[in-house]
Every structure is written in structure tokens, then in C-alpha cells.
Amino acid sequence: MSEQTHLTAVEVALLSILSNNQFHSGDKLAEHFDVSRAAISKWIKQLNEKQIAIHSVKGKGYQLAQYIQLIDEHKLKQQLCELLTVDYQVVSDSTNDTVKQYFKNNQSNILAITEQQLAGRGRRGRQWVSPFAQNLYFTLGLELDLPISELSGLSLAVGLSLTETLNRLAIPAKLKWPNDIYIEGKKVAGILVELDGAFDSPCRVIIGVGININMQVGQHTQAIDQDWTSLSIFSGKIWSRTQLAQQLSEPLYQDIELFTQHGLKNKVELWQSYDHFYRRPIRLIMPNNEIAGVGRGIDESGALLLETANGIERFIGGEISVRGMVGQEK
Incomplete structure (x- = not known):
């Protein structure tokens, strides 16, 4: 992935105009910023290179992709x-x-x-x-x-x-x-x-x-x-x-x-009603070892409850994984 970079003040100003997701003509944008059409085209290209998708349609102008919407x-x-x-x-x-x-x-x-x-x-x-x-x-x-x-x-x-x-x-x-x-x-x-x-x-x-x-x-x-x-x-x-x-x-x-x-x-x-791994076989990965068991939700302190060969055990650290377990997604 290309490195994310800061936007210039001009790019932010241009995006604020395009943020209504409507088409804006190159002439109107050039007039607004008091620059040439070529300058607008260059700014649009720079924004696209920063992975901000702006569509260019002949006869209509420039439009920010619909899935890009600025916060009001x-x-x-x-x-x-x-x-x-x-x-x-x-x-x-x-x-x-x-x-x-x-x-x-x-x-x-x-x-x-x-x-x-x-x-x-x-x-x-x-x-x-x-x-x-x-x-x-x-x-x-x-x-x-x-x-x-x-x-x-x-x-x-x-x-x-x-x-x-x-x-x-x-x-x-x-x-x-x-x-x-x-x-x-x-x-x-x-x-x-x-x-x-x-x-x-x-x-x-x-x-x-x-x-x-x-x-x-x-x-x-x-x-x-x-x-x-x-x-x-x-x-x-x-x-x-x-x-x-x-x-x-x-x-x-x-x-x-x-x-x-x-x-x-x-x-x-x-919590258990929303727990994706409740009553499902999982592995708990910790820095020095892994423990397999069945997820049993949490206790009132927020610790993970795992049913293992030793019974119900509680853990306060680690990361749940199902990689390599039969019938499970990653």
C-alpha cells in the first residue's frame, strides 16, 4: 500500500467543494480558485494518486466517488x-x-x-x-x-x-x-x-x-x-x-x-448473546503458549471464560483464533 500523506490546504479546499458528491465543471473550479484548468486537472490527479477517487466525465466535470462523504x-x-x-x-x-x-x-x-x-x-x-x-x-x-x-x-x-x-x-x-x-x-x-x-x-x-x-x-x-x-x-x-x-x-x-x-x-x-465465539471451539494465543477450548463467554470482570480439559478457566490476556480448527473461519 502506498504511504498515506498529508493533504495540502488547496486539496482540502477542493475536496470541500466536491463533498456534495455532485459534478463540478473544470471551468467553474478554475474560476473559483483563480487558476487554470490545467492546474485543476493536476490537483485532481494528485488526489487520485492519494487514493481519493474522483471521477472525471467529459461534458460534466469532476465528481467525488459516492462512497467518499465528508463529515458535516x-x-x-x-x-x-x-x-x-x-x-x-x-x-x-x-x-x-x-x-x-x-x-x-x-x-x-x-x-x-x-x-x-x-x-x-x-x-x-x-x-x-x-x-x-x-x-x-x-x-x-x-x-x-x-x-x-x-x-x-x-x-x-x-x-x-x-x-x-x-x-x-x-x-x-x-x-x-x-x-x-x-x-x-x-x-x-x-x-x-x-x-x-x-x-x-x-x-x-x-x-x-x-x-x-x-x-x-x-x-x-x-x-x-x-x-x-x-x-x-x-x-x-x-x-x-x-x-x-x-x-x-x-x-x-x-x-x-x-x-x-x-x-x-x-x-x-x-455479551454472550452477541459473542461470535460463544460455545464454539477456539484457541487462545498468548505470548508463550496456546490453549484450546470452547468459548464460554466472559465473567463480570471482563475475563474470557474457556472450557478446557481442566474445566472452566478464566483469562485476562491473549487473542482468540480459530485458524486451523475444523469448520471454522479465520
Whole structure:
């Protein structure tokens, strides 16, 4: 995959005009920017080289691909103003890092969201593929009145909240312990929770979320080393990323508040109803060994329950895999 690069100010301005996904003539664009048609053509070519698909049709002009839709910054801020301060950037290195900057200024209740991450990362430092204006990349920066010892189930609570919302939207999302979301056995979302500062109460938490929304198969997806999907591929339609950002973040904020009061109590059965690997043979991969067994959900601390030859065992670390197991997908 080609290296992701920052957009220039001119490219951002051009994309903001094209963001209505209508055709715009080269003459009109040249007049707007007070440049030649050749300059517009050059800018369009540069954007295409950055894997931002812009169609050129003779007699009509230029049109941003329908699956590329910019977030309506004003609308999102208006929708969430009573809950969160929204930091919107066209391109950022990492929304988690953006939240860390707010924490340095003693600000919390932040939602950092971007059209593209240049250094997005998942669990264990893995790269998170972040094509421009196709998916959701956002981070919540919250100060929770909990000690670090009571945060072990937070990433599970986040995944459960997002999964419930997706199911309300008729997306049959499932959970993979501890922090992935699947659709029909393919990964559609990931969660990365980090802590900032002192580990005493209150704790500053950084909750990064990446969800594949309108991403299509292309050059940028060749770097993904596992089965994946997007809401668009599954449903066959293009989704409003602005609307989804609001629909996901509002209940997520509320569910995190409930987590600070009750933890995962009364959530174990709900988790199991969405657990993609519940009652299925799996392997738990850890740094020095692997353990085979049958998935039995989680306990109230968020630990994985695995039925092995020794009975029901609980684990707080590792990664679920079904590679090589009969009748299972990757």
C-alpha cells in the first residue's frame, strides 16, 4: 500500500467543494480558485494518486466517488454539544494522540474525529487502514471516577455498546473478545483503550474506535491481513457517516457512565448473546503458549471464560483464533 500523506490546504479546499458528491465543471473550479484548468486537472490527479477517487466525465466535470462523504462538522457539533466537545480534523496522525493533547491542557469530555488517520493503530501496535472519508475514526477522551483496578472491562463495555447500536440499525454485529466487532465472521470494527496520566481515581481514559463504514475493496485494502467487511459492503448502501457518528457516540457516552457505576454486572448474558465465539471451539494465543477450548463467554470482570480439559478457566490476556480448527473461519 502506498504511504498515506498529508493533504495540502488547496486539496482540502477542493475536496470541500466536491463533498456534495455532485459534478463540478473544470471551468467553474478554475474560476473559483483563480487558476487554470490545467492546474485543476493536476490537483485532481494528485488526489487520485492519494487514493481519493474522483471521477472525471467529459461534458460534466469532476465528481467525488459516492462512497467518499465528508463529515458535516457543524451538524455533528450541534448534535453532541450537550455531551462532548467535538474536535474535527480533515487529516490527523491519530485521534488518540489528539485527545492526549487535550488532556495536557486539563480538558476532557472530548470527541476527536477525522476523515483520515496517517498513523492509526490497533491493538498491539497494528496499523489501522484509514482511507479518506470512508470510515469512522474517532476517540473519546473521558475522565472516569474509577481506579485503574476497576477498568478491566471497559473495552468490553465499549464494544457491547457499539454492537447494540449496530443491531438496532439492522446490522447483525457480533463481538470478538476483547475488543473487535464482526459481521458474518468478518471484522468491521476495532477498539483501542489507553490510559493517560496517574492511575488513581479519577482516571483519564482514551477510547479509540475504528469502524469500516463505506470502505470498498481497493489498493488500500491490500494491506489488511484478515477477513474484513464494511457496513456498505454488507448492506449494499452508502451510509451517512455524520449520522452514524452521532448514533454511535451518544449511547456510547451514556453506557460508559453506566459502566462507571455498575461495571459489567448484569451485562454478562447480553455479551454472550452477541459473542461470535460463544460455545464454539477456539484457541487462545498468548505470548508463550496456546490453549484450546470452547468459548464460554466472559465473567463480570471482563475475563474470557474457556472450557478446557481442566474445566472452566478464566483469562485476562491473549487473542482468540480459530485458524486451523475444523469448520471454522479465520
